[in-house]
Amino acid sequence: VEELLGIPVNTGINPTNAVVTGAAYFAATKEVYLDEGAAHETSRPGDLKVRVAYNRASQEHEEMFSARVDGEVAGLFYRIRREDGGYDSGLKELTTRIVEDLPLQADAYNFFSFTIYNASNNPVPTDLDPIQIAQGKYSVAGQIVPHDLSLVRDDIDANDTKLDCIFAKNTVIPSRAKRTCQVNRTISRSSADEAIHVIVVEGPSENHPYVNRKQGILRIAGDQLKQDARRGTDIDLTFELSESRELTVTANINSQDFSQVFGPQYRELQAGMLADELKQLATQIDEEQDEAVANEHFEIAQEIGKLRSEIHKLQDATANIPPNSVTDEKLKIDNDKRDVAQKLDRLTAGKRLQRLRADYQAAKKDVTNTVTESGNDLERRQLREVVTREHTFLDSAKAKKLEVAISELRHLEFQILQRKPEFLVGLFQYLLDRREAFNDQLQAKTLIEAGKRYVAAEDFDRLFEVMGRLFQLLPEEDTDESGPGRFFRGTGIS
Secondary structure, three states: HHHHHHOOOOOOOOOHHHHHHHHHHHHHHOOOOOOOOOOOEEEOOOOOOEEOOOOOOOOEEEEEEEEEOOOOOOOEEEEEOOOOOOOOOEEOOOOEEEEEEEEEEOEEEEEEEEEOOOOOOEEEOOOOOEEEEEEOOOOOOOEEEEOOOEEEEOOOOOEEEEEEEEEOOOOOOOOOEEEEEEEOEEEEOOOOOOEEEEEEEOOOOOOHHHOOOOEEEEEEEHHHHOOOOOOOOEEEEEEEEOOOOOOOEEEEEEEEEEEEEEEEOOOOEEEEEEEEHHHHHHHHHHHHHHHHHHOHHHHHHHHHHHHHHHHHHHHHHHHHOOOOOOHHHHHHHHHHHHHHHHHHHHHHHHHHHHHHHHHHHHHHHHHHHHHHHHHHHHHHHHHHHHHHHHHHHHHHHHHHHHHHHHHHHHHHHHHHHHHOOHHHHHHHHHHHOHHHHOOHHHHHHHHHHHHHHHHOOOOHHHHHHHHHHHHHHHOOOOOOOOOOOOOOOOOOOO
């Protein structure tokens, strides 16, 4: 065989395993019915039956989808949407035979919804499963995640939020991941208004959180806690993604567990949270427009101004929704809100990249000086590694890459500075100057006295530990509503 084909023969595997693997690969593209020969169909009241046909694996960029509808179709409509929002057929009259060419994302699982509506534009219940088409890449191990799933975390230094990717696109499911975060503001167990929000969003992890779609929100209110969650308390998070793409989020705070399960289509939107997000986005639009005018970017300012009227209409619509409404109106407003946010993000992306590139150059200069003066061989190598690959993020249009590089440099700088006695003493003096602001004056007094003893004894390791505990006693900074913070500000975790 090797002589005829000119290909080395691998004799290190079991032939039976090779056949089984190939059979499993083939079977993974086929749908299984419990009753042999039964059609894939569902029904609704009125004997409406829908049978669909399409290839579940494709190398093409478009795939034909067809459906046959048996029953009374007069006055009914249908709509097909790709889950990432990249395709929408629009509302079309339902006929007994339907044929659509569905555009596919390359090298990904594509999920489409097929929905039937009545004359009042209300969905007609069906049991049709989502349309799933694998384009390009396949996995015999199971389905894959079509988009990044990320945790929203507060970025205190930037007064903003950022994404921490949990499950990267094309991760094979089922899958499990863990994260450990810290509470960044004290949550009192006597308060029902104060809460920690564990928010997972779907979409590229390079995006700002407000651009991506919510996958789920686990809200942990103060009155659910058995004891106060003080700032700096660890939160152990576990994320489990099932084969049906149900996401289970579990949070452990002070040995107390909280858990919630979210389906692929998150629908439990709160009108109050939606109103807050719209308010923050409106503020951001005003700020961006003012900045564009100040920099004489009048065309961009004009485009941003158009978004202001769109967001005000959404605010008016949200104000008319009852607090406990279960209609799809909130979902429509949320989708429209994300459209506005995406437009704003595109209009301001250039400005943000320009600012981040300047921040990177400033960070590189500061860290280079610090490493030259006090760094060791390992730290010099770490700096060289960042600088060597800077072309990959300085020339990139993705802000996330620049943010990661800046974070690496600042972390390296602090790693060196915390070894310098003069830096630690200066930081301790900063805390002494703010002693009146500590939440617990008795505990702060004890820690300050201990810190003074460690300074005198030049025990800087112990001094560093004391300062960490003192920082936890500082009050939370008041958040200026007109500041640069955007969606999800106030998740409570970082």
